[in-house]
Amino acid sequence: MRSASLHTSDLAIGYNLSGGAVNLLHQHINLQLHPGEVICLLGPNGSGKSTLIRTLAGFQKPLAGKVFFGEDNFNNLTAGQLARQVSVVLTGQVDIANANVFSMVAYGRTPYTGFIGRLRPEDRLIVNQALEQVGINNLAHRKFDELSDGEKQKVMIAKSLAQQTPLIFLDEPTAFLDFPARVEILKLLRQATRNSGKAILLSTHDLNLAIRFADSIWMMGKEKPIATGTPEDMVLQGQFGNYFDNPQVTFDKLSGTFTFDAEQIGEVAVAGSGLHRVWLEKALERKGYRLMGETKSGCRISVSENQHFVVNFINKKWIAEDIAAVLEILKKLDLSSENRATTT
Amino acid sequence: MTPAAATYQIHPHNTALKLLLLSLLIIIFFVLNIATGSVMIPPGEIVRILTGHAAAHPAWEGIVLNARLPQALTAMFAGAALGIAGLIMQTLFRNPLAGPSVLGVSSGASLGVAVMMLFLTMPAGKFISISHVTGNFGVVVAAFAGAFGVLLLIMALAARFRNPTIILIIGIMIAYAVTAIVGILQFYSLKEDLQAFVIWGLGSFANVSWQQLAYFIPLLIIGIVLALLMIKPLNALLLGENYARNLGVNTRRISLLAIFTSGLLIAVVTAYCGPIAFLGLAVPHFSRALLRSSDHLLVMPGTLLSGMVLALLCNLIARLPGFDGALPINAITSLIGAPVVVWIILRRNQISVS
Numbered sequence: 001m002r003s004a005s006l007h008t009s010d011l012a013i014g015y016n017l018s019g020g021a022v023n024l025l026h027q028h029i030n031l032q033l034h035p036g037e038v039i040c041l042l043g044p045n046g047s048g049k050s051t052l053i054r055t056l057a058g059f060q061k062p063l064a065g066k067v068f069f070g071e072d073n074f075n076n077l078t079a080g081q082l083a084r085q086v087s088v089v090l091t092g093q094v095d096i097a098n099a100n101v102f103s104m105v106a107y108g109r110t111p112y113t114g115f116i117g118r119l120r121p122e123d124r125l126i127v128n129q130a131l132e133q134v135g136i137n138n139l140a141h142r143k144f145d146e147l148s149d150g151e152k153q154k155v156m157i158a159k160s161l162a163q164q165t166p167l168i169f170l171d172e173p174t175a176f177l178d179f180p181a182r183v184e185i186l187k188l189l190r191q192a193t194r195n196s197g198k199a200i201l202l203s204t205h206d207l208n209l210a211i212r213f214a215d216s217i218w219m220m221g222k223e224k225p226i227a228t229g230t231p232e233d234m235v236l237q238g239q240f241g242n243y244f245d246n247p248q249v250t251f252d253k254l255s256g257t258f259t260f261d262a263e264q265i266g267e268v269a270v271a272g273s274g275l276h277r278v279w280l281e282k283a284l285e286r287k288g289y290r291l292m293g294e295t296k297s298g299c300r301i302s303v304s305e306n307q308h309f310v311v312n313f314i315n316k317k318w319i320a321e322d323i324a325a326v327l328e329i330l331k332k333l334d335l336s337s338e339n340r341a342t343t344t
Numbered sequence: 345m346t347p348a349a350a351t352y353q354i355h356p357h358n359t360a361l362k363l364l365l366l367s368l369l370i371i372i373f374f375v376l377n378i379a380t381g382s383v384m385i386p387p388g389e390i391v392r393i394l395t396g397h398a399a400a401h402p403a404w405e406g407i408v409l410n411a412r413l414p415q416a417l418t419a420m421f422a423g424a425a426l427g428i429a430g431l432i433m434q435t436l437f438r439n440p441l442a443g444p445s446v447l448g449v450s451s452g453a454s455l456g457v458a459v460m461m462l463f464l465t466m467p468a469g470k471f472i473s474i475s476h477v478t479g480n481f482g483v484v485v486a487a488f489a490g491a492f493g494v495l496l497l498i499m500a501l502a503a504r505f506r507n508p509t510i511i512l513i514i515g516i517m518i519a520y521a522v523t524a525i526v527g528i529l530q531f532y533s534l535k536e537d538l539q540a541f542v543i544w545g546l547g548s549f550a551n552v553s554w555q556q557l558a559y560f561i562p563l564l565i566i567g568i569v570l571a572l573l574m575i576k577p578l579n580a581l582l583l584g585e586n587y588a589r590n591l592g593v594n595t596r597r598i599s600l601l602a603i604f605t606s607g608l609l610i611a612v613v614t615a616y617c618g619p620i621a622f623l624g625l626a627v628p629h630f631s632r633a634l635l636r637s638s639d640h641l642l643v644m645p646g647t648l649l650s651g652m653v654l655a656l657l658c659n660l661i662a663r664l665p666g667f668d669g670a671l672p673i674n675a676i677t678s679l680i681g682a683p684v685v686v687w688i689i690l691r692r693n694q695i696s697v698s
Contacts (some may be wrong), residue, residue, distance in 0.1 A: 083592030092582055098638040110580055110591035116641055117576035163591075263453050 005166055006033040006056070007197040007269045011065035013048060013055045024063060025051055029226055033199045035166065038190050040210035040231075041203040043220030044244060049203040050091070052220065053169050056201070057088050067169070084113035087163035089156045089170040094144075101147070104142045104155050105130055108162030130162040134188060150181035157185070161192060168192070170202040174209065182206060186213040207240065211256055243261065259285075266335025269290045272303030280309065283323045289335065299335050301326060359635055359642055365633075366649035370420070373656035381663055411550070413563035414557055416656065419549040422613045423566045423655020424652075425622060427627030427647040428571045429606040434628055435578045435640070436602045437502055437511055444610045445517030447498055449491050451522035452615035454545065456490025457483055457596050458526045460598055461541050462533035481559070488611035494518055495603045526621040547618035547674040560616050568648065574602060575640040582638055621674045622681030623658070627651040630684055654680065673697030 003039040012027035025048035033039060040050050054060045056067055058074055069085050077085070087108065096104070108130065109123040119127070131137040134154045137212045139147065144155060153173055157312065159275065160168045170189070174182040186209055189200050201218075204210055210217060211231040219227040221243040227234065234240060240251040249260045265288040270281055281291055309320040311329050319325045379390055385404050393399045393408045426444055433442040433449075444450045462482050497518065502511050530538050544551075552560055577598040580588035589595050613620060631646035632638065658676040 054586075057586075057590060059589060078592075079589060079594045080592040081588060086590065088586070088590045090582075090584075090586055094587070096582055096638060098636055099582075099684060103639065107580065107583060107587075107591060110593075113576070115573075115576065117579060118641070189534070 005069065007031065007037050007068050008056075009066050010066065011055070011067060012063040013051050014050070014063050016059075016063075022063060026220070026226060026278070027064065029065065031226065031228065033167065033201060035197040035199050036193050037215045038186075038193050038213060039199070039201045039216050039218055039219065040214035041201060041209055041218045042205075042243070043203075044222070047220040047222050047243075049169055049220055053088075053171050053203060057086050058082050066300050067207050080111060083163070083165075084169045085165055086169060087160040088163040089113065089153070089160055089168070089173050091171045091175065093149075093152070094156065097143075097145050099144045100141050101136065101144055101155050102127060102131070105158045105162050107160040108164075110168055111163065126164065127162050130158040133192065134158040134163055140157050149176045150184070153177065153181075153185060154188070157188065166198055168198055168200045170200070172203050172205070174206055182209055189213075204227065207244075208257065211235070263288050264290050264329070266290070266328070266333075266336065267299070269293065269300045270302070271300065274303065274307075276303045276307050278307070280323060280326065283327060287330075289325060289330070299330070299333065359637070362634055363645060363649060366646070366653055369653045370649060370656065373653060373660055374416050374420065377656055377660050377663075378408060378421070380660065380665065381407065381412060382665065384665070385535025410554070414552055414554055415550050415659065417557060418552040418617065419655040419659040420559065420652045421561055421564045422549060422617050422620060423623055423627065423651035423653070423658075424648045425567060425609040425613050425651070426624035427631070427654075428568055428644065429609040430624030430626075431628035431643065431647045432571060432574070432578065432602050432606045432629070433624075435581055436586070436599060436606075437498070438581075440513060440629070441512055441625065442515075443504065443622075444606075444614075445519075445621050446621065446625055447494070448511070448517075448519035448522055449494050449607070449610050450467060450494075450614055450619040450624075451519040451526075452490035452494030453487040453611050454490065454619050455522045455526055456486035456488070456611075457544065457615060458529045458541060459490075460486035461544075462529045466499045479526045482650070484559070484563075484612060484615040487615035488523075488607060491611040491614065492604070492607040495607045499599060499603055544618045546672045547620050547677075549617055549655070549673060552616050564609060567605050567612070570601065570605040570608075572644060574598060574605070575644055578602070578644075579638075587610075609659075617673075619674075620677055622677045622685075623651065623655060626681035626684045627654055630654065659671045665666050 005182065008029050010027075010030050011029040011031075012024060013029065014022060014024040014026070017023055029052075040138045043049050043054065051060070056063050056069075056074075058077075058079075061075075067078075068235055094104075106123070106127045107166060109119060109127065110117060113119060113123060128140075130138065131140055134157055136151065136154050136158060139151060139155075142151065147155065157168075157170070157173070160170075168189075173189075174185055177185065189202065190213055192198050193200055212233050219233050219239055224243065227239050227243070229237070229239070235251075235253055235256060238251075238253070239272050241253075244251060244258065249258050251257075268284055268289045269292050270277060270284070272280075280303065283303075284291060298314055302310045303314075304310050304319075309323070309326045311318045311320060311326060313333050318329050320329060378394075379385075383404070385399075385408065389399050389401075389404055390408055393405050399405050399408075429449075430443040433444070434440055436442075437447070443461070450565060472636065498511060498515055501514050505511060505514075530541065577588065577593045577595075580591045580593045581595070581598070583591075585595050588598075610624070627650055628643065628647050629644050631650045634650065635642050635646045637643055655677075657681055658673060661680075662671040662673050662676045
């Protein structure tokens with residue numbers, strides 16, 4: 001077993017409420033975070049992801065148990081010592097005018113600079129390296145509040161890198177970002193772990209990206225112990241289903257995505273192959289048509305060789321050039337099974 | 345300058361030049377404060393008086409040395425102190441509208457003074473004159489207790505309610521409540537005490553004597569030095585409390601130190617000059633807009649200097665010939681301060697603590 005960067009021992013997290021009451025979210029938490037690992041923290045809203053990150057980062061005290069960095073108990077470290085072990089990227093926008101990107105990233109040097117915070121040449125070098133690593137050196141003199149959400153997020157990540165901590169915690173760093181920006185952020189974080197042996201813990205709602213990028217997943221749920229494992233093991237063990245399934249949503253182990261059942265409005269059989277068939281099926285599912293075996297339905301759609309869609313219904317036939325046209329045709333037909341039983 | 349240097353320069357806006365300009369303005373306005381007033385004294389005579397020579401009229405010596413000079417010094421230090429107190433409060437509460445008068449801190453200091461003046465002296469049946477009020481060390485302590493009390497209350501509420509608007513509204517309500525208590529105290533006080541309090545309440549830089557300046561200036565310098573010591577943690581606090589903590593700032597300690605410092609600055613100025621409106625709110629915004637920076641390393645000195653400039657300017661306008669003596673200083677600070685804030689909001693279409 002490799003030695004962990006961070007481990008918890010019988011940690012309990014939650015909040016002390018007024019009047020001595022305690023809102024205990026999770027207890028007996030024993031987790032390890034190893035150097036060079038990207039961990040994705042998953043779980044539905046309200047499962048305690050932010051609370052766990054806040055507790056690990058030292059923003060709030062554990063209700064019980066300890067957090068260790070190497071041999072050091074986090075509770076025994078001063079704010080200044082902790083700032084050299086853990087850096088964070090938090091949810092919520094940093095609202096700061098009149099600051100350029102360089103000085104935002106330079107905030108990461110705060111634990112190392114002197115009394116008034118003046119940057120030494122080596123600090124500037126490290127800030128420039130962080131800008132480069134995140135690929136935003138061209139933004140160095142831009143005003144922070146004029147950046148896009150994705151660029152701002154990169155700036156805060158560069159700040160974390162400039163802080164030169166072995167641990168980086170990020171609370172939903174990909175929220176509010178479009179898909180390419182999310183991929184970019186995660187690639188960047190993974191690179192940081194590969195290059196420097198940093199351990200990164202990030203919470204996210206993006207399961208697809210978590211499965212693609214995480215070395216390991218920590219899965220949180222309400223009233224359930226935290227489950228850990230590689231993304232693939234978690235899928236095979238049905239953990240995604242356990243932690244996220246609800247009556248509306250089910251996790252499809254084959255595609256690794258969540259599916260939700262639309263209200264069924266009829267049955268359709270599909271024939272053919274290739275991309276056109278795949279996307280035809282997706283469209284039919286989205287509209288609520290159940291896909292049946294080829295011969296069991298009164299309605300049958302096949303993809304022709306010239307990539308048109310041929311719709312057969314009992315003894316009628318239409319040819320549609322695109323999926324929109326197929327759906328238009330189906331709308332006019334009554335495909336619900338009860339009605340068909342009476343008509344046939 | 346090489347391109348690389350330009351790219352990675354953090355503060356590219358001729359900051360040194362701007363700070364130098366502010367310093368020049370301080371000198372100009374300071375000289376004008378001494379040179380002008382309801383009594384016309386020729387410039388040559390003023391130079392003679394300041395260099396220790398006898399003036400043509402002996403009365404002129406008294407006017408320049410014992411009225412105008414201490415008044416200009418008082419204005420200068422009060423402006424710097426209120427500006428810095430406002431800057432600290434705006435950063436600490438993450439609220440661009442925080443300031444000594446807005447959050448009720450000046451009112452708290454007033455309450456302390458009112459209790460001291462109107463209530464404690466009553467049983468003895470002593471009357472208090474305005475000079476007793478401003479000079480009395482007990483009044484300074486009372487003002488500090490009042491200001492510190494309100495700041496602690498706001499801090500406690502700010503820890504509970506994260507929303508800056510809530511804190512602002514509570515601060516305004518505290519100001520009303522404190523003003524009401526002062527009003528009740530006034531109702532039960534002696535006429536002579538009341539008059540002294542009312543005059544004090546109008547605010548003035550004119551009632552601080554040389555003897556009192558010997559306390560006034562050192563106390564404010566202590567506060568200003570404490571503020572300068574907080575430059576780095578205040579910068580970190582601009583990112584929010586959690587980021588600041590993650591950057592190694594002991595946020596609890598800094599919050600207490602910030603409250604102590606702004607409380608000290610506001611209390612000393614209020615005790616000696618009465619509640620001065622608007623300077624504390626407006627000066628930090630003026631400084632940020634001028635220097636186009638949020639870095640306290642620049643904004644703090646900028647606030648110090650522009651606070652001096654604006655207070656000297658206000659004092660100058662209040663004493664312009666033709667205003668028959670002096671206008672209330674609060675009328676001028678509000679007339680100058682309010683447009684400054686409006687201008688900043690309109691120009692940038694936003695108001696920010698950073």
